[in-house]
Amino acid sequence: MSVFHTEDTGGERKYQFRRIQTTTIRFQVRAAHDVAICLSSDDEEEPEDMYEIFIGCWGGGESGIRRKKHDDVCRVETPDIVSGDEFRTFWIKIQHGVIKVGRSGAKHAFMTYSDPETLLHATWYGYSTGWGAEGEWIFPDEEDTSSSSSSAMSSSDSEAEDVNALEDRPIQYKRPARWVPAKGGYFPRHPVSGGEGPDGEVFVGMARHEDDYVLGMVVPDHGCCYVPYGGDAIPKDEYFVLSNPASVTLSWEPGAYGKVPAGALQGGRTEDGEALFIGRVSVDGLVSVGKVHPSHGVCYVPYSGSEHAHKNYEVLCARNINVKI
Incomplete structure (x- = not known):
């Protein structure tokens, strides 16, 4: 299983993009703080049609969801949620205009935001670290592809940690539009x-x-x-x-x-x-x-x-x- 590395990008995050394959993205990350996931309509940042999910940011003790690069629509206290010494597992579910973010083994999401007006259909996600932190990332069932590729295929899982009956379903068909x-x-x-x-x-x-x-x-x-x-x-x-x-x-x-x-x-x-x-x-x-x-x-x-x-x-x-x- 491949391990992907992200550098400290400071305040100017530089996302490495991967295509979303299911309604739930699952990943493991080892970073001291400032873990970020970007949900986008393309394999690059699209400010008018994107969300950012921050885990262990704002000094390491808070997490949040940001819309369109500047609107913080959710922010919660999450002390010690990530670690620079061990991998921690998270899942992000995107369905019916709702974003849910949770930890492995946790029954409920620790962040949720609903925005059905936008008809959110993210097809790519990016991952990054910043503000003094580097990261190591693992994506389940990752094929042996180069970590330098910005379009490596995602292995977002169909056995995600949605243990509270969140009805996770793999996307089995290509979306034509x-x-x-x-x-x-x-x-x-x-x-x-x-x-x-x-x-x-x-x-x-x-x-x-x-x-x-x-x-x-x-x-x-x-x-x-x-x-x-x-x-x-x-x-x-x-x-x-x-x-x-x-x-x-x-x-x-x-x-x-x-x-x-x-x-x-x-x-x-x-x-x-x-x-x-x-x-x-x-x-x-x-x-x-x-x-x-x-x-x-x-x-x-x-x-x-x-x-x-x-x-x-x-x-x-x-x-x-x-x-x-």
């Missing part, structure tokens, strides 16, 4: 294109409106996401962009009258629990992205300030993979 929070024209890496719109390329988006999450399209030059709702095309400055970090092959396939082809990507549900799908149509030779509503038999899209309904459309699909949305 995920939603990344954004606003004011910000874009994550690997955004999913919807095609050529009236003002250039548009991207698959979603925004919250009247307690619903509505599919629509992000127009970069406008710095917003337009969603079709109640007969209008409503601009939203805060939205989500569909990202494809795993570079899965996605394609637009024909559909009509509420029907969707195999592999169609679901993009939410109605209040009654009906699944909606990501669709697009061509209006006056230009693309507009919206939602396929099967029971209505149409795809609703925003266009020229209004909501339009079309019986013929295209649906975003993932082909030849085991899909988990």
Whole structure:
């Protein structure tokens, strides 16, 4: 089993990144203090879409969770939680917009933070030490890969220390895409294109409106996401962009009258629990992205300030993979 080393990076943490393989990350670490884990949407720091988990920091006696590089959303006293003489084992569970952090053998998490509004879907995590501390790290079932690789595969476990029935489940399917929070024209890496719109390329988006999450399209030059709702095309400055970090092959396939082809990507549900799908149509030779509503038999899209309904459309699909949305 490989042992990974981290240097003292001072106050400017330099994370080594690994891909998350399950809903629970498990690791062993030997460090005197200042252990840090970064949860990110990519294999690098993404300040608008990341969390940092600090263990044994602030002089060694406290732990905390930080959002977007500056918001400390959780902070607890944890004296002697890490050691420079022996390895200590921890787990981090990320599921349904909730982060839980616990120790091996402990029944309950010692830190928990819920943020369902962001639809948190971290796909990478980084590890680091700082402020005078170096670290040695072990990841369960680690393959014999070089410790210098910033993208070594994670062995986040499926037998994590969630002994309080936290329902840990390995992620057994490749995720073809995920939603990344954004606003004011910000874009994550690997955004999913919807095609050529009236003002250039548009991207698959979603925004919250009247307690619903509505599919629509992000127009970069406008710095917003337009969603079709109640007969209008409503601009939203805060939205989500569909990202494809795993570079899965996605394609637009024909559909009509509420029907969707195999592999169609679901993009939410109605209040009654009906699944909606990501669709697009061509209006006056230009693309507009919206939602396929099967029971209505149409795809609703925003266009020229209004909501339009079309019986013929295209649906975003993932082909030849085991899909988990």
